[in-house]
Amino acid sequence: MSMSGTRGDRRRLVVIGGDAAGMSAASQARRLKDADELEIVAFERGNFTSYSACGIPYWVGGDVAERDELIARTPEEHRARGIDVRLRTEVTEIDVDGRRVHARDLESGAGSWVSYDRLVIATGARPVRPEMPGADAPGVHGVQTLDDGQALLDTLGATRGRRAVVVGAGYIGVEMAEALIKRGYEVTVVNRGSEPMSTLDPDMGRLVHRAMEGLGITMVNDAEVTKVLTGDDGRVRAVATQNAEYPADVVVLGIGVRPETGLARAAGLPLGDHGGLLTDLSMRVRGHEDIWAGGDCVEVLDLVSGRERHIALGTHANKHGQVIGTNVGGGYATFPGVVGTAVSKVCDLEIARTGLREKDARRAGLRYETVIIESTSRAGYYPGASPMTVKMLAERRTGRLLGVQIVGREGAGKRVDIAAVALTAGLTVEQMTALDLGYAPPFSPVWDPVLVAARKAAQAVRRAP
Numbered sequence: 413m414s415m416s417g418t419r420g421d422r423r424r425l426v427v428i429g430g431d432a433a434g435m436s437a438a439s440q441a442r443r444l445k446d447a448d449e450l451e452i453v454a455f456e457r458g459n460f461t462s463y464s465a466c467g468i469p470y471w472v473g474g475d476v477a478e479r480d481e482l483i484a485r486t487p488e489e490h491r492a493r494g495i496d497v498r499l500r501t502e503v504t505e506i507d508v509d510g511r512r513v514h515a516r517d518l519e520s521g522a523g524s525w526v527s528y529d530r531l532v533i534a535t536g537a538r539p540v541r542p543e544m545p546g547a548d549a550p551g552v553h554g555v556q557t558l559d560d561g562q563a564l565l566d567t568l569g570a571t572r573g574r575r576a577v578v579v580g581a582g583y584i585g586v587e588m589a590e591a592l593i594k595r596g597y598e599v600t601v602v603n604r605g606s607e608p609m610s611t612l613d614p615d616m617g618r619l620v621h622r623a624m625e626g627l628g629i630t631m632v633n634d635a636e637v638t639k640v641l642t643g644d645d646g647r648v649r650a651v652a653t654q655n656a657e658y659p660a661d662v663v664v665l666g667i668g669v670r671p672e673t674g675l676a677r678a679a680g681l682p683l684g685d686h687g688g689l690l691t692d693l694s695m696r697v698r699g700h701e702d703i704w705a706g707g708d709c710v711e712v713l714d715l716v717s718g719r720e721r722h723i724a725l726g727t728h729a730n731k732h733g734q735v736i737g738t739n740v741g742g743g744y745a746t747f748p749g750v751v752g753t754a755v756s757k758v759c760d761l762e763i764a765r766t767g768l769r770e771k772d773a774r775r776a777g778l779r780y781e782t783v784i785i786e787s788t789s790r791a792g793y794y795p796g797a798s799p800m801t802v803k804m805l806a807e808r809r810t811g812r813l814l815g816v817q818i819v820g821r822e823g824a825g826k827r828v829d830i831a832a833v834a835l836t837a838g839l840t841v842e843q844m845t846a847l848d849l850g851y852a853p854p855f856s857p858v859w860d861p862v863l864v865a866a867r868k869a870a871q872a873v874r875r876a877p
C-alpha cells in the first residue's frame with residue numbers, strides 16, 4: 413500500500429478512527445468536496461465503521477436484537493460515497509513535519525507511509541483497565557466496542573451461573589447493571605465512590621442508589637476492587653475488594669475512559685491536563701494548520717466553568733465531526749463548547765445532569781445557592797404521575813443558573829434539556845421561572861418541576877446575604 417504518489421491538484425484527507433467523529437468528518441467533507449478535488453482515506457483498526465457504542469447496553473440487555481442495528485453506516489456504504497475506508501488498519505505514527513502517517517495492516521502486518529494534505533485525528537478513548545491480578549481472566553469484559561459487546565454476549569450465552577459483578581457505577585456501569593438484570597442475572601455493582609453516578613452530587617446519587625436496590629441490584633459503595641479471583645479452569649469466580657469477596661460468573665468493567673492520544677503525544681501535538689488533544693474553536697489542533705481533532709480524544713471547553721474538560725460522549729463526537737468536515741471541506745463552522753449535559757437510565761429510573769455539581773462550582777471559585785424540590789412527572793391527579801427530584805444550583809448574587817440534576821421516572825431525563833438551553837443562553841433562575849413551557853395534565857403539573865426548582869432557587873438567591 414503505497415499512497416504517496418503524484419495526485420495532481422487533488423488533495424488528500426487522511427482520517428484516523430472510523431467511528432462517530434472520524435466518519436462524520438469524512439462524510440461532511442465529502443458532501444462539500446467531490447472526489448476530483450479531495451481524496452478521503454479513513455483508517456480504522458477495528459472491524460466496523462460508524463457504530464453506536466451507546467447502544468451496547470441495550471443490545472446486551474435484549475432491547476436491540478441484532479448487532480448490525482447499531483451500525484449507522486457500513487464500510488461499503490462509506491466506500492460507495494467515495495470514502496476509502498481501510499479496516500483492520502492501524503495508524504502507528506504521525507510524522508507531522510513530513511505530513512504523513514504510518515499505517516499497518518493488522519492482517520498481513522505490512523506497513524507503509526501515507527501522505528496527507530489534511531489530517532483528522534479521531535482516535536476516541538480507551539477504557540481504564542485496572543492493574544490487578546486477574547483483570548484479563550476469561551469472563552471479565554469491557555464494553556467499549558461492538559467486538560467487546562459480542563464477546564460479553566458469547567460469555568453470557570456459555571455461562572450457566574447467574575451472578576454478575578459490575579465494577580464502576582458511572583452511567584455505563586448502571587446501564588450494564590440494567591442489561592444484566594434484564595437477562596436474569598443477580599447483579600452486584602462495586603463502586604469506589606460514596607454513591608453511584610459520580611457525575612451527580614452525592615445527595616442525588618443516593619436516590620439512584622436506593623432505586624437500584626429497589627430493582628434488586630446490590631450496591632457496594634466506597635469499595636476498591638483489588639483482585640479478580642479465578643477458579644481451577646482459569647475463569648473468573650469472584651471479585652475481591654479490601655474487605656470482602658463477591659462471587660461472579662461474569663464481570664463487566666465500567667470504570668471510565670481516557671483520551672486515546674498516544675499517537676498524538678508521540679508526535680508532539682498539544683495535550684491538556686486531562687490528556688486530551690487541545691484544539692481551537694474550529695477543532696483545529698492548536699498550532700497546526702492542517703490537523704484537526706474531535707470526539708473522545710479531545711478536551712472541550714466547559715462554557716459554565718470556563719475550564720477545559722474531557723467528556724467522552726457521542727453527542728459531542730458527532731458535532732465535532734460535522735464541524736471538522738465543514739472546515740476541511742472549505743466551509744466555516746465552530747464548536748463553542750459544552751454545558752455538560754448527560755442523561756441515562758437504569759430500568760425505569762431516569763438520571764440526568766447538566767452544568768456544574770457543587771464541587772465543580774467550588775473548584776471554579778463560584779459561590780452558589782442550592783435547592784432540591786420534589787414534584788411529579790404529570791399533574792398529581794393524572795394517571796401515571798410519578799415522583800421526580802430536581803436539584804438546582806444558582807450563582808449567589810447574580811442568580812445565573814449553574815447546574816441542574818434530575819432523578820425520576822418517565823419524563824424526568826429529557827427535562828434536563830430545558831436547563832441545558834437555559835445554561836447556554838446564560839439565563840438567571842429568575843428568568844427561568846417565566847419560561848413558556850408547554851403544559852397539559854398528561855405531561856406535567858401546571859408548574860413544571862424545573863420551574864418549581866427555578867422559583868425556589870430564585871427565592872434562595874433573593875434571600876442570600
Ligand SMILES: Cc1cc2nc3c(=O)[nH]c(=O)nc-3n(C[C@H](O)[C@H](O)[C@H](O)COP(=O)(O)OP(=O)(O)OC[C@H]3O[C@@H](n4cnc5c(N)ncnc54)[C@H](O)[C@@H]3O)c2cc1C
Nearest residue numbers: 429431432433457465466503536707708724725726727729
Ligand atoms: C457502553 C457505552 C455506552 C455509551 N452511551 C452513550 C450515550 O448514551 N450517550 C452518549 O452521548 N455517548 C455514549 N457513549 C460514548 C460514545 O460512544 C463515544 O463518546 C463516541 O463513540 C466517541 O466517538 P469517537 O469517534 O470520538 O471515538 P470512538 O467511538 O472510540 O472511535 C474511535 C475509533 O478510532 C479507532 N482507532 C483508535 N486508534 C486508532 C489507530 N491508531 N488507528 C486506526 N484506528 C484507530 C478505534 O478503533 C475506534 O473505532 C457510550 C460509550 C459506551 C462504551
